[in-house]
């Protein structure tokens with residue numbers, strides 16, 4: 001009855017990922033080739049992705065088996081625990097029940113290895129020798145470095161320059177797992193050199209780093225590109241989070257009224273929410289709330305339009321909520337939430353009113369993170385703390401109304417590599433950036449004309 005951690009045995013770990021594509025009320029608009037603006041086919045993606053992932057991107061199979069070798073590696077940290085946040089509930093004096101799924105339990109400290117391991121596995125199976133990728137705050141780079149090392153692949157990581165300097169320990173972590181880490185924009189690629197000519201001090205962005213990594217993969221035979229979020233197959237691999245959480249809640253006879261999670265590109269939010277979206281489409285009464293930073297308010301302030309996935313216009317054009325591919329957000333500490341777009345699956349669901357979104361400034365988000373650390377112990381990643389802020393606000397509303405809601409939070413990672421951000425918060429040096437209305441307006445004038 002009074003359990004704090006709800007644990008699944010390794011035997012209870014899901015054996016298949018949930019693919020929402022066949023269950024979507026509206027099919028997704030197809031991704032378009034950046035040059036021809038025609039729908040991309042498998043042959044367009046083949047230079048940068050292995051065939052199995054290209055297939056998963058458009059698969060209409062509802063359940064996709066998790067390969068044995070991937071499951072074996074997952075067992076290093078999965079199933080992850082589901083916690084009941086009793087002390088947080090008490091601190092908030094709320095009648096709501098708050099559960100959090102803790103993905104910081106993985107060796108790299110976030111949910112990201114769930115897809116990194118799967119992607120490295122399929123690449124290796126198809127004879128690829130090296131993966132190139134980008135990283136913002138460093139979580140994706142460290143997850144892919146970890147996965148590549150375990151599966152025997154080389155790994156090159158283009159790291160957003162602002163984070164490279166703000167978060168040196170993540171670079172060390174990536175190098176510990178054998179990866180080569182390059183600050184982006186760099187002078188190693190055409191797209192990097194072009195940016196540096198225009199702005200030698202450019203702090204970088206995920207969009208720029210993506211361009212560099214895609215160029216690296218496209219120009220090397222033995223190398224493919226790996227993306228840590230946004231794409232359908234990434235959300236697919238992350239559904240293990242929601243599938244486990246559902247089983248764990250069943251064990252204590254519970255079901256969420258509302259789910260909160262942060263959103264950067266949408267993979268962890270998709271991961272926890274899509275198995276529940278299925279229930280919602282079948283008639284369940286459940287709310288799904290994505291929480292983003294005010295400094296990069298993709299869902300709450302962006303437009304739903306076709307836009308380039310990256311700054312250099314090399315990646316496919318996708319239909320999504322976007323702030324414009326030229327938008328460079330303020331260097332907030334939640335580096336993983338600085339992408340200009342969001343996953344097409346989540347954008348489509350948001351556009352249809354099936355998922356909701358909220359945005360918060362970073363100081364109130366850190367205030368929530370500090371409260372959480374002081375009552376629950378775990379120091380949340382700045383990204384995760386956005387979802388936490390949403391959940392805390394909901395719990396406070398429950399206090400007002402007396403409602404005994406069940407809240408499920410995706411605590412996507414720990415913040416032990418983000419202590420400089422906590423230092424800034426504690427010494428009152430953390431800035432709340434204004435909602436960048438004019439910058440967004442300007443960036444939206446550069447959308448491709450379809």
Ligand SMILES: *Cc1c(COP(=O)(O)O)cnc(C)c1O
Nearest residue numbers: 139229264265266267268336413
């Ligand atoms: C990368 C990251 C995010 C944001 O990415 P999504 O694709 O939106 O999940 C959130 N939390 C943590 C801890 C991350 O590392």
